[in-house]
Amino acid sequence: MSNEHPKPLQSSFSLTKGGLLRLVSTGVYYARFKYAGKQYKKCLHTTDRKHAQRLLHEFRVSVENVTSKEAGRVTFDEIAKRWLASVRHTLKASTVTRRETCISNLKRYFSTVTLSGIKPEHCEQWKNGRGDGIAPQTFAHELGTMKLIFEYAIEQGILYRNPARAIKRRRIIPTREKHIPTPQQFTQLIAAIRESDGRKESQAAAKNGADMVELIAYSGMRIGEAVALKWQDVNFEKNYLTVTGGEQLTKNYKTRTVPLSRELKKLLLQLRKEAKPAPADNVARIACPKKCLHTTCKKLELPYFSPHRFRDFFATTCLEAGAPIHEVARWLGHSDGGALLMKTYAHLRQEHSQAQMKKITFGAPAPEK
Numbered sequence: 001m002s003n004e005h006p007k008p009l010q011s012s013f014s015l016t017k018g019g020l021l022r023l024v025s026t027g028v029y030y031a032r033f034k035y036a037g038k039q040y041k042k043c044l045h046t047t048d049r050k051h052a053q054r055l056l057h058e059f060r061v062s063v064e065n066v067t068s069k070e071a072g073r074v075t076f077d078e079i080a081k082r083w084l085a086s087v088r089h090t091l092k093a094s095t096v097t098r099r100e101t102c103i104s105n106l107k108r109y110f111s112t113v114t115l116s117g118i119k120p121e122h123c124e125q126w127k128n129g130r131g132d133g134i135a136p137q138t139f140a141h142e143l144g145t146m147k148l149i150f151e152y153a154i155e156q157g158i159l160y161r162n163p164a165r166a167i168k169r170r171r172i173i174p175t176r177e178k179h180i181p182t183p184q185q186f187t188q189l190i191a192a193i194r195e196s197d198g199r200k201e202s203q204a205a206a207k208n209g210a211d212m213v214e215l216i217a218y219s220g221m222r223i224g225e226a227v228a229l230k231w232q233d234v235n236f237e238k239n240y241l242t243v244t245g246g247e248q249l250t251k252n253y254k255t256r257t258v259p260l261s262r263e264l265k266k267l268l269l270q271l272r273k274e275a276k277p278a279p280a281d282n283v284a285r286i287a288c289p290k291k292c293l294h295t296t297c298k299k300l301e302l303p304y305f306s307p308h309r310f311r312d313f314f315a316t317t318c319l320e321a322g323a324p325i326h327e328v329a330r331w332l333g334h335s336d337g338g339a340l341l342m343k344t345y346a347h348l349r350q351e352h353s354q355a356q357m358k359k360i361t362f363g364a365p366a367p368e369k
Contacts (some may be wrong), residue, residue: 032077179303209292217262220314
């Protein structure tokens with residue numbers, strides 16, 4: 001047996017100047033330093049020393065920005081409520097409700113640690129626990145809410161990094177086809193709603209539903225915008241209406257104008273003649289036409305068309321008629337010049353697509369005889 005002592009194992013890290021560690025096997029740099037009695041260590045994901053020094057400086061600054069005395073004892077639930085209170089005045093009521101639901105779903109994953117104790121692996125546990133069980137849109141809402149809460153905590157000097165930063169949104173793939181009524185189906189549907197079951201009292205009740213569907217279909221308004229439309233917003237002399245969204249405002253908080261088409265102007269003139277309204281009265285007489293749509297679609301054996309599908313009907317009809325994309329986008333209230341419009345309404349009806357292709361000729365035209 002040899003009397004030689006075994007050589008000590010070489011350390012896997014080599015210490016360099018300025019708080020940098022270098023992993024010998026890969027050459028990757030790590031940051032390591034002590035601040036306020038606590039040791040911090042982080043992989044910098046680079047083998048370039050100068051780059052590592054810059055990242056180390058940024059990491060040290062972020063740690064030193066944790067100035068709040070609450071760091072180490074405030075909980076996720078507490079900081080989430082404070083964040084929501086700070087932004088509530090900028091959000092619509094529906095958005096506040098959605099954020100509250102997200103917070104309720106998130107907080108059970110972080111209830112066993114303080115906010116400063118939340119690590120990326122806790123966020124991974126949320127992703128693995130919730131990711132496959134919820135829709136991609138819900139996943140995106142919860143992830144977005146989580147990241148905003150952590151960023152707020154950083155601004156308040158409670159956290160030095162966002163532990164959810166590396167988590168990506170899931171790809172959102174449409175799971176069902178949008179059913180948009182054809183012009184023939186639209187005409188058939190409106191006539192059937194107005195006819196109802198043939199009784200006079202039923203026809204009177206159904207009329208308001210048909211009027212609402214036509215109002216959305218001819219203007220492209222969202223249902224909330226249509227409900228909020230007042231007669232003072234309709235300018236017959238200049239031939240346009242102004243979409244304000246009422247107290248809830250529009251989706252992007254901006255008013256817009258929509259020209260009165262022949263059908264829209266005819267509908268509005270008829271409604272004004274029937275109601276003799278005051279300027280502050282609402283144009284629509286019901287809040288939602290879902291019931292009459294559901295009943296009539298079933299009766300006619302059509303796919304169910306929700307009220308929003310008639311906004312799609314407006315957009316698709318305008319595009320198929322050759323209206324400029326940027327104009328249709330403006331009528332709908334999109335502020336991106338038409339990018340979202342093309343992404344959302346790229347599904348123009350197949351028969352229209354086939355008709356357009358027939359107009360296209362490739363190559364040189366045949367010589368005349």
